[in-house]
Amino acid sequence: xxxxxxxxxxxxxxxxxAGGFGFxxxxxxxxxxxxxxxxxxxxxxxxxxxxxxxxxxLGRTLLRLYRPTAGRLVFEGRxxxxxxxxxxxxxxxxxxxxxxxxxxxxxxxxRIGDILAQPLRxxxxxxxxRDAWRQAAALLERVGLPPGFTGRWPHxxxxxxxxxxxxxxAIALKPRLVVADEIVSGLDVxxxxxxxxxxxxxxRDLGLALVFISHDLSVVRVLCDRVVVLRHGRxxxxxxxxxxFADPRQGYTRELLAAIPLPxxxxxxxxx
Amino acid sequence: xxxxxxxxxxxxxxxxxxxxxxxxLRGVDLAVxxxxxxxxxxxxxxxxxxVxxxxxxxxxxxxRVTGGTVQYRGRDLLAMPVAxxxxxxxxxxxxxxxxxxxxxxxxxxxxxxxxxxxxxHLGLRQKPALARAEELLAAVQIREPGRVLRQYPHxxxxxxxxxxxxxxxxxxxxxxxxxxEPTTALDVTVQRQILRLLKEMQGRAxxxxxxxxxxxxxxxxxxxRVSVIHxxxxxxxxxxxxxxxxxxxxxxxxxxxxxxxxxxPADALHPIxxxxxxxLWAEAHEADRDEADRDAADRATxxxx
Numbered sequence: 082x083x084x085x086x087x088x089x090x091x092x093x094x095x096x097x098x099a100g101g102f103g104f105x106x107x108x109x110x111x112x113x114x115x116x117x118x119x120x121x122x123x124x125x126x127x128x129x130x131x132x133x134x135x136x137x138x139l140g141r142t143l144l145r146l147y148r149p150t151a152g153r154l155v156f157e158g159r160x161x162x163x164x165x166x167x168x169x170x171x172x173x174x175x176x177x178x179x180x181x182x183x184x185x186x187x188x189x190x191x192r193i194g195d196i197l198a199q200p201l202r203x204x205x206x207x208x209x210x211r212d213a214w215r216q217a218a219a220l221l222e223r224v225g226l227p228p229g230f231t232g233r234w235p236h237x238x239x240x241x242x243x244x245x246x247x248x249x250x251a252i253a254l255k256p257r258l259v260v261a262d263e264i265v266s267g268l269d270v271x272x273x274x275x276x277x278x279x280x281x282x283x284x285r286d287l288g289l290a291l292v293f294i295s296h297d298l299s300v301v302r303v304l305c306d307r308v309v310v311l312r313h314g315r316x317x318x319x320x321x322x323x324x325x326f327a328d329p330r331q332g333y334t335r336e337l338l339a340a341i342p343l344p345x346x347x348x349x350x351x352x353x
Numbered sequence: 354x355x356x357x358x359x360x361x362x363x364x365x366x367x368x369x370x371x372x373x374x375x376x377x378l379r380g381v382d383l384a385v386x387x388x389x390x391x392x393x394x395x396x397x398x399x400x401x402x403x404v405x406x407x408x409x410x411x412x413x414x415x416x417r418v419t420g421g422t423v424q425y426r427g428r429d430l431l432a433m434p435v436a437x438x439x440x441x442x443x444x445x446x447x448x449x450x451x452x453x454x455x456x457x458x459x460x461x462x463x464x465x466x467x468x469x470x471x472x473x474h475l476g477l478r479q480k481p482a483l484a485r486a487e488e489l490l491a492a493v494q495i496r497e498p499g500r501v502l503r504q505y506p507h508x509x510x511x512x513x514x515x516x517x518x519x520x521x522x523x524x525x526x527x528x529x530x531x532x533x534e535p536t537t538a539l540d541v542t543v544q545r546q547i548l549r550l551l552k553e554m555q556g557r558a559x560x561x562x563x564x565x566x567x568x569x570x571x572x573x574x575x576x577x578r579v580s581v582i583h584x585x586x587x588x589x590x591x592x593x594x595x596x597x598x599x600x601x602x603x604x605x606x607x608x609x610x611x612x613x614x615x616x617x618p619a620d621a622l623h624p625i626x627x628x629x630x631x632x633l634w635a636e637a638h639e640a641d642r643d644e645a646d647r648d649a650a651d652r653a654t655x656x657x658x
Contacts, residue, residue: 269396270612271608271624272624274623299613302613302615326618340544343615352552
């Protein structure tokens with residue numbers, strides 16, 4: 082499905098500029114360094130790490146929202162490392178992103194029906210507005226929302242409902258690969274449990290390849306088949322969830338696991 | 354509990370004016386003893402933050418307290434003169450806010466923001482205030498406190514900013530701190546450091562902390578007592594050891610069942626059953642009707658006089 086080989090990403094460090102007068106090119110900051118990763122159909126891979134570890138950048142690079150500065154990126158057998166946007170565009174329908182914050186990723190001035198119709202229209206998959214809204218209603222049902230929500234505005238929905246709309250938009254074009262960036266971190270445990278159940282179901286039914294970015298290792302353990310631990314833009318550890326969680330080989334992974342507060346009273350944990 | 358630092362009794366709060374304001378808190382009872390960390394747990398919309406904001410006098414303009422008392426060491430915060438209350442807030446009753454990114458003023462240096470409270474409440478002049486601020490930053494384990502005092506918030510990491518906010522909260526030796534989701538925005542490793550720091554500072558000073566959070570894991574690690582809130586009602590309250598070993602209320606049990614655990618991947622996640630939630634809301638609305646009837650009866654007796 083998607084394969085990254087020695088993937089690297091460096092972006093201009095806008096905080097600092099070369100030269101004494103504020104001119105010249107800013108120096109490059111290495112974000113990702115030599116990432117090897119493969120995700121197959123129906124497989125879900127968790128990307129975990131602390132803030133700044135590069136997990137979001139990696140997710141965006143996999144979808145070619147960034148252009149890698151090193152290595153190779155292969156999507157369904159095709160090298161997309163350096164494809165220009167026009168060539169990339171038809172592939173965009175097959176690769177979708179679900180954003181962390183449904184509050185800011187849904188246009189506040191568009192009704193839910195239009196938000197969901199937009200990708201359908203952009204890729205010519207509808208016959209007019211009426212058909213687009215009918216498809217939008219079906220998508221809402223697919224993610225467990227009442228089809229009548231097409232006429233609502235984003236602000237009328239709760240956080241969990243908005244996140245479902247984000248998911249509906251991502252699956253509208255029947256993608257092959259979905260990158261979900263911290264999509265349950267703003268939610269209550271209850272909505273979180275619902276969204277995780279929905280994702281597991283969609284992954285199974287649609288045969289999606291899912292890249293699930295999260296800082297919450299418990300969520301990753303419940304949802305994902307494999308886990309990739311990132312630190313400073315490099316892969317520290319990688320393997321099946323069962324193996325990595327039962328017996329982490331790297332000290333850093335052990336540290337991350339030990340820092341998760343499980344809901345049980347453990348005197349002294351705080352000072353451990 | 355008269356020796357408690359914070360004693361909330363029958364607190365009712367509603368939002369909106371007119372004939373039918375929307376009830377948010379429905380008779381909250383909660384006490385925090387000296388040296389105790391009391392966790393207030395609930396999902397969003399449960400009213401947990403509003404309890405903290407009532408204590409701090411930071412309710413939104415549309416909100417009104419419609420009943421009950423909030424006592425700080427035996428004095429009702431809601432009944433005392435504004436000036437008296439203001440002298441306590443930020444000094445003896447302090448806040449550790451949720452979001453370290455927005456809680457600090459981006460255009461002022463850290464030094465100014467730590468010394469503000471020292472000058473206002475302790476009457477320190479700028480120089481001794483700065484010296485004290487440096488000690489406070491050192492106490493929250495910030496390296497090079499002198500340099501950090503001259504920095505702006507954007508130059509610090511989230512964890513560092515949260516340390517600064519803890520330093521500000523502890524600046525005037527508070528008796529009571531309201532900590533509103535103080536670690537939610539942080540990485541787990543930084544979260545543990547911040548929880549440890551908070552526990553150390555609190556243990557040393559014997560401060561009472563009302564710890565507002567949705568995270569059962571965090572509660573289990575730092576709180577001595579726990580209250581579970583839903584729809585503005587405390588459903589269950591008790592020692593943390595008891596509640597985590599054997600939760601009594603169905604809602605508390607449902608919260609546990611909805612929380613993923615990396616050490617128990619085989620356990621299926623159960624969203625909170627909709628039937629349970631509607632039953633709880635029905636109870637809450639019934640409580641509202643009883644309250645309205647009582648109000649009407651009170652008014653009738655007053656009119657009759």
